Amino acid sequence: MDLSLQGVSVTAGGRKLVEEITLEAQQGRFVGLVGPNGSGKSTTLRAAYHVLKPSAGAVLVDGRPVESMAPRVRARAIAAVAQESHAEFDFTVSEAVAMGRQPHHGLLDRITAGDRKVCEAALAQVGLTHLADRGVLTLSGGERQRVLIARALAQQPRILVLDEPTNHLDIRHQLEILTLARESGLTVLAALHDLNLAAAMCDTVYVLGDGRLVASGTPEQVLTPRLLADVFGVHAHVVRHPGTGRPQLLFELLDSQKDRHA
Numbered sequence: 284m285d286l287s288l289q290g291v292s293v294t295a296g297g298r299k300l301v302e303e304i305t306l307e308a309q310q311g312r313f314v315g316l317v318g319p320n321g322s323g324k325s326t327t328l329r330a331a332y333h334v335l336k337p338s339a340g341a342v343l344v345d346g347r348p349v350e351s352m353a354p355r356v357r358a359r360a361i362a363a364v365a366q367e368s369h370a371e372f373d374f375t376v377s378e379a380v381a382m383g384r385q386p387h388h389g390l391l392d393r394i395t396a397g398d399r400k401v402c403e404a405a406l407a408q409v410g411l412t413h414l415a416d417r418g419v420l421t422l423s424g425g426e427r428q429r430v431l432i433a434r435a436l437a438q439q440p441r442i443l444v445l446d447e448p449t450n451h452l453d454i455r456h457q458l459e460i461l462t463l464a465r466e467s468g469l470t471v472l473a474a475l476h477d478l479n480l481a482a483a484m485c486d487t488v489y490v491l492g493d494g495r496l497v498a499s500g501t502p503e504q505v506l507t508p509r510l511l512a513d514v515f516g517v518h519a520h521v522v523r524h525p526g527t528g529r530p531q532l533l534f535e536l537l538d539s540q541k542d543r544h545a
C-alpha cells in the first residue's frame with residue numbers, strides 16, 4: 284500500500300508544529316524522515332498513523348483518506364511503533380505481541396492457533412523467541428523495543444510507521460531490525476536520528492528543518508555536506524561504504540562551533 288501525506292500541518296497550543304508536509308512512501312519502499320531535535324519528525328509520524336489530526340492537509344492510504352477508514356481497517360493497514368512506548372502492565376512478551384492481533388478479530392474473541400503462529404513468527408523475526416514467557420517489565424530497553432516491533436509485525440499491516448526504531452538497540456540489532464523492515468515488502472516510513480543508518484537503508488530520505496520539509500531524494504542526493512551544515516549545523520565528509528557503495532558520513536563540528544568550544 285502507498286502512504287502519502289499531502290500538505291499536512293499540525294497545530295498545538297496555537298503554534299504550528301509542522302507545516303505543509305507532503306511526502307510519499309510507495310508500496311514496499313523504505314522512506315526515512317530525518318531532522319534535528321524538535322524539527323517535527325514525531326509530529327509528522329503521529330499525523331501519519333492518525334493519533335494527531337492535521338489542522339490542514341490529508342493523510343492518504345492508497346489514495347483514501349485515513350480518517351475515512353474504520354479503526355479496525357486502518358489498523359490492518361498501518362502499524363506504528365511510537366518513540367518511547369511504555370509497557371505499563373506486566374504482560375508477558377507473548378501477551379504483548381498477541382495484542383497486535385486485535386484488529387484481526389473481535390474484542391472478546393479468543394486468540395486462535397493461527398494468531399499464535401503469526402505471533403511466534405514475529406517474535407522469531409526479532410530474535411526474542413527465548414523470552415516469550417518473560418514479563419515485559421523485566422526486559423532491557425533494547426529487548427522491549429524489539430517486543431514493540433514484533434507486536435507491530437504481528438498486526439500484519441501493509442505499512443509500518445517507525446519512530447526511532449533503533450532506540451536502545453545495539454549495532455547488530457539496529458542493522459537487523461532495519462534490514463528486517465526493509466526486506467519485509469511492507470511500506471516503511473521511519474524517523475531516524477542516525478544519518479548513516481538512513482544512508483544505508485533508505486530508498487528516499489525526507490529532511491525536516493523547523494517544522495518544514497527542506498529536502499527529499501535518494502540518500503546520495505540529499506545527504507550532502509551543504510545540507511548537513513545548513514540543517515544540522517555540522518561539517519560532514521561524505522565517503523562511500525566500500526561494501527555497499529552507499530554514502531557514509533564522518534562528522535565534526537563546524538569551524539565556528541569549534542572556536543566556541545575551544
Ligand SMILES: Nc1ncnc2c1ncn2[C@@H]1O[C@H](COP(=O)(O)OP(=O)(O)OP(=O)(O)O)[C@@H](O)[C@H]1O
Binds near residue numbers: 319326327
Ligand atoms: N503537544 C504539543 N504542544 C506544544 N508543542 C509541541 C507539542 N508536541 C510537540 N511540540 C513541539 O513541536 C516541535 C516538534 O516536536 P517533535 O517531537 O515532532 O520533534 P522531533 O523532530 O521528533 O524531535 P526529536 O528528534 O527531539 O525526537 C518541538 O518543538 C516540540 O517541543
